[in-house]
Amino acid sequence: MSALVKARRTIRVNWDAAASDLRISPEHLKLEIGVLVGTGKGRLPRLTVQRQRLPLERFSPGVTVALEVNGSHLATVLDLHTELYIASVPDHGDLLSPSSEGAIVWDERTRVLLEGDGPRFPVMAVPFSEIFPRGTARRAPWHIHWTPSDWHRDFHGALQLFLNTERAEVVERMQQGDTLLMQAVLAEAVTQVCSALVLDPDAQDLADAAEDGSLLSQALYWLQLAFPRSTLAQMREIAVHRPGEFGASLLALSEIGVP
Template identity: 25%
Template sequence: MTRVFPFLRPPDDVVTAGPWSRLTPDGSELLPDTLVDWDYSTTLSLHRPASVDGLRLRQLSGLTEDSEVDLSVQWYATSSLLRGLAWRTPLPADDGFDVPIDFQLPGDDLGGTLELITNIILRTPGPGRSRAAASRPGSVLWSDRQRVLLEGDNTLFPIATADFHDLPYPTGAGWYLHIDEDLDGAALGSILLLVNERHEVVMRAVEAAGSPTEADRRVLSALRADVLRMLVERALTDEDLEEENDYEVGSLGALLTKVVRNAFPAFSMEALRRERQSAPALFGSRLQETSQLLAGP
């Protein structure tokens, strides 16, 4: 269904916006629909070329040349539930104005699906505008969106390193997954994977995750399987977590429910709880299967 606006908007061709790209250690590449190599330590450096006919935009919007308009980019991340203004510049009343869009987004603010919204927004309407023109500052004259899945098919969490000697965790352990109690809290702020700096094998594998050796792959496989186990255990041992609860997108409750559904699509949560209680060995084997423990890269 076509949306009808209460004011004039220019045609899409007043803006020529190129594709989004991201800066990588090897240069620049087009931004794909899914960033399978992304994690929370990755800062996204994004770029997009754009050209705007500022004069024609104002004329076809019923605005005068004195009207002030901005080109801006806003972002929203579904896992963190955070949003913000990434970039903005004023648009002059020129026939053609080339403007490169460049900004960075810190990884610890992101997660899930990242939405990039490019807008042309009225900042100040000038005198003498058409009665059909936008009059309120903040009116959107032109917009487009792109969504990027940052986590692929895997659930990723913030990862930090720490010396377990200084923490209340076993000093010989390789990692510890912290999970908060509040099911309604944002998942991004509720889960933290701590890697023990004293565990050389695990540290080496995590640091080489972008290009792991065969030995690193085995360690990472064990790490992923154990994280899945802890998330599933957390979900099944929480009596307040029920499949029919309508948790807000991006919340811890929604994430745990999704993890269990994705891991065991043929089982209800209640059936899994019963098996875990009555046949823990079978349940453990089922977890190994779904996590693909040591099954390969």
């Protein structure tokens, strides 16, 4: 028997502020809220499993949309997309006011990673003196194995974390779920992948051919979160000329709980 997944969105609108921004008088402003539940790996949901659309009233405290989804319909990601629409075209609007019914004036997307069909970050504990017989790498606490030429490989198996069993304290802290250690490991993985992409001279061509669920699409997703509204060329400038800022942005993104 599949579990029932419940989600709830409560939306409150400052009506006067919204009317002012949209250049529509408050008494003529008509809004609706729409909530869509999607699922499937990749940056965009592959399947819509539920959709609701409700009117918003000017003097109401807000509207709550409650959703229940059968867990058997979900895979990899729960995507909760909320949109605010123009419910009807106002008779007295400004030239810059929305002019069509259904025009989206605000939206927000929340993505929750679910337990999928395989580990997203396989982990193996091995003695580094065996895999790095020479050089200082054998004393490293961990090693993230991946290949930049595998951009189109499925993200689930594209990266692998090796822990050094000769650094017992690191393995123990990881097993205990040490938050700072996990953030450091995730930050290194994210930084390695994102740096390699933005510094690749063919980055834009690669991005144009990105496939959902691939290592490349995940890297682009991380970069968009860390540097919203920036182009790959602008991200490259930050990485080259302000590497500290580039790394700090990705470190913050790697905080446990950030998608």
